[in-house]
Amino acid sequence: MPTITVIGAGMAGCSLGYLLDQKGYDVTIVEKDQIGGLLREIEFDSGYHCDSAPHLLFYDEEEEAIVGELFSEFTDLAEHEFYAATYPRGDLSDPHHYPVSKANIDKWDDADQIRDELDAAPGKKPEKFFEDYMLNQVGPTLYERYNKHYTKKHWGIDPQRITGDWFDFKISFPESEQEFFGGSADYPDDKYTDILEEMVSGCEVVFDGAVGLETEGSTIRALRTESGERIESDLFVSTIDPSILVDTEETLNYRSMIIHGMHVKASERLFPDHVDWGYFPNHYEFTRITDYEFTPQSIPDDEYILTIEFPCFLDDDIWSKPKEWFDQYMMDFFEEQGIEASLVASEARRAPRAYPLPVTEEIEKFERINGELSSYENMFNLGRVSTYEYIWIKDIVQQAYETADEISEKVDILA
């Protein structure tokens, strides 16, 4: 039986490791940090937990049921109707619907002008860049208030340059308030960390960082690691940044995220009762606050488990701020909002490669770097970081099933 080395133990590496182990292959997973990647829960000293951002399992039940089926092998899934709000004035007493709905228009003094702009806008049509796509649908005023600054803050790039195939999937403009993805999503009863650890229980997990490849012609012979090991294998699968593995002077940029987890005691809930998270397009350095009341843990009535997301690049000052800075930033926010809050526990989780950048130059750079990797006959890749695509858990699981099948075909050819 051929040996397979999977690089990275996040959602992509763990789901593939599980599927390959089920097929009876001898799988080694090489992970430089801990199993779970970005899905790993933040564990507070107070005994509570939350994932690092809301990682919802949303999928089309007809076309994409496989993600639900995979998770159901490890946990019960609770269906939940997720609602979001947005706070364009930065004021918690003034929630607007997210997805931004036409009903929000009445909240503005210049509602008539906004309606005129909507009438004049051409409506939804395919566009290469985010700004054009949004302006077509909502006109300049709504775009400015709800999308432009949020998008700039989230990605750190001028929205005029942001491209992608995700606009239609991520952005809608309904008549009135609706659930986040226009339908319910699942959330696991068990922790993601435990689920992913169970997924790889049949694989050998080596905790070491990958640093490069040892190759011979078009074949990879071994993975080289930080500790100086050579891990030989017949087949390799990467779920990590390709610039780490190939010999290149170029580095690939990702948008990083500090996800600040907080357990607070507070005088009131931040959002309306049915709302799970809030967006802050303007005014604050963070993009989104999530309230983890929907998780299966009993949190006292006046206590809240929150994550607050601060996007940045690795060379921005904020990336290296200590956790106390984020605590203070949020305590000031609560005070400004008239909420009396005290901190029970907190942790700042840092995700250096949270999002591939949806701009032409970076995508072209990725293609140059990844070109070398994909030229090796015994290398496969999947996952958001390694394919440099803004994809979600449902897509990663789909890729894992497809990669497992491709690997089986390859094994048959090798045999």
Ligand SMILES: O=c1ccn([C@@H]2O[C@H](COP(=O)(O)OP(=O)(O)O[C@H]3O[C@@H]([C@H](O)CO)[C@H](O)[C@H]3O)[C@@H](O)[C@H]2O)c(=O)[nH]1
């Ligand atoms: O107020 C806003 C909010 C967003 N946008 C635009 O939408 C883009 C996507 O934002 P969002 O959907 O919040 O992005 P993200 O992928 O981080 O989060 C979603 O995915 C799941 C989860 O991470 C996967 O399970 C999460 O639950 C979702 O929120 C943004 O770039 C803006 O361009 C806006 O304009 N205004």
